[in-house]
Amino acid sequence: MTDSATPSAAGDRPVPLVEFHDVTVAYGRRPVLWNVDLVIDAPCLFGIIGPNGAGKSTLLKAALGLVPLVGGTVRFAGEPLARARHTIGYVPQRESVDWDFPVSAFDVVLMGTYGRLGWFRRPGPAERASARDCLARVGLADVADRQIGRLSGGQQQRVFLARALAQEAAIYLLDEPMAGVDARSQEQIFDVLASLRAAGRLVVVVHHDLRTAAEWFDRVALIDMRLVAAGPTATVLTPDNLRRTYSGQVELLREVGLAVAERGRTS
């Protein structure tokens, strides 16, 4: 199932911004995401929606090469990841970060500039100015020197958003940026995401809250271990599609996954 590209006037398809082709992902030997085909061809706010354990985060990690693909390919504007890395900004899940680590909010945002600095160049005045600027854009200029663990959950997510901004990317991939965040911070984060869309960037957000999904995203993909549906939000978030995503129909996929992992057969 693809969120198909609109053919241009000339009749040839534009190169999609992100293209998952038959992507299957496994943790160890256990497949957790099966045969995903997904095409996102224009800048927009794109939501990846599904229940817990559906493989939403895994899809992002697979796109970024953080978990290996068992099968399939991911291309960014027609390029493989290795060539496209510098065009992608990533905000990882809260749990993957050690919040007691001795870095300030400013230090974290500065990390966003490391990709373009290469391996050995040290960040200079230009990078510092950019980091300060990005912190200001998420409204956190006044806590720049605070240790990251001493900020509220919403502030921490905004710091990570600022880091992604500092990457000056064309494509932003955000893993649950609204998790553990108060309503006010959610609005602020959404405003920044909307401004990125207005600036012609693609913003892909893993999200779990159906109520806000309908109002925030232009397009969504419903995922539960496989792609259920993808396309404009209004046409995808139908009762029928939601039932197919949230009713646990994929028990068979889980069982087969476990059987693969254990080199056994399903009972």
Next chain:
Amino acid sequence: MADTAGGMHLWAIATASVVAAACALVGTLLVVRRQSLLGDAIGHAVLPGIALAVLAGARPGGVAVFGAAVACALVTVGLVQALRAAAGLAEDAGAGVVFTSLFAAGVVIVTLGASRIDLDASCVLYGILEMVPFDTVPVGGVEVPRGFVSSAAVLATLVAVAVPTWKLQVFSAFDPDGARAAGVPVAAVTTGLLAATAVATVAGFEVVGAVLVVALLVVPAAAAELLVHRLHRVALLAVAFAVGGAIVGYLLAYRWNTSAGGVIAVVLVAEYVVAALLAPEDGCVAQVAGRIRFAWRVAREDRLAAVWRAMEQRGTPASPRSALEHLAGWWLRVRGRIVGAASLSAAGRREAEMVVRSHRLWEAWLGRHADLPLDHLHPPAEWVEHHLGEAARRRIEAELEHGRGDPHGREIPPEA
């Protein structure tokens, strides 16, 4: 210089300082990665490599020995990961299995080859700092201890590598997924840190031996982390602690005529204890002081509020509920806040009114928004009253559309 007694001590102190700085620098990265004991594991696991290199004719403290140690460190980590993949052994248990077996192999090799190699098991275990100045090589016409030359080379190399790659270390340690997504070679960065740990550890053998080298790696960084909250500052402070510990430890050991390595480790631990006690925010003293300050404020505010309520109802103040509140009452009289039997100075009244105001606002808010019966309102208000600031009080007031007065019909004092 090495031929005078004072010169010898200076060389020993210089060597210890250089080694301590190198270990603290590497140790900072291990500590903030929550992998402190990796230093211990590597410190033990490198022994067979060193022993085999020396047996094969390498000079202790030479490049070949460091190379063999790095190889051992990488083998250790590789084996731990292999055990986890193949046998499902948890990482800590795997490290326990691997580094002890490698260390045991090292002990066997050293004792078997004792007659042929210039490597004494007890030197490796406890360090030979006192002996360092006796083994010298000429450097530019000056006789310099071999141990100093090799550790200075280690420190110079580590600093030369750490400065340009610091940002990669910070990013990989803090957020490995984010770093990999941004194209940071996280695996190479981690391998580099392992190699650096092995090199620093071998240098540490000279000073404090294999057992106590983990103190040089971990303790200064752990102490520094209590005091500063940015990684480069943690590293610099850790190096300062380590060098200070090395100098003071050596001098104390000389005075007490005991093992320099042991005393250096003791001094490092003493530094840690002082840091843990005195850290401005999270230190034990600060925490206890904070609790005492708060209890004292609560006692004062309770006393003032009791007198204020007595004035309001033209009765006598409720008697103090604790010894601390008694003390607070006495103190408030001394300071002139409480006057006579049941009267307040202007300042005392203002303070009391803000406590009563907080109390009654909270009761009113709970009564309105939580639908609690009247008898449920007083206890929560009794502790919340000490925690509401002016902004919170004004917000609560704005949410109580109805007129003044708490649920018991008493007036809520206005904001001062």
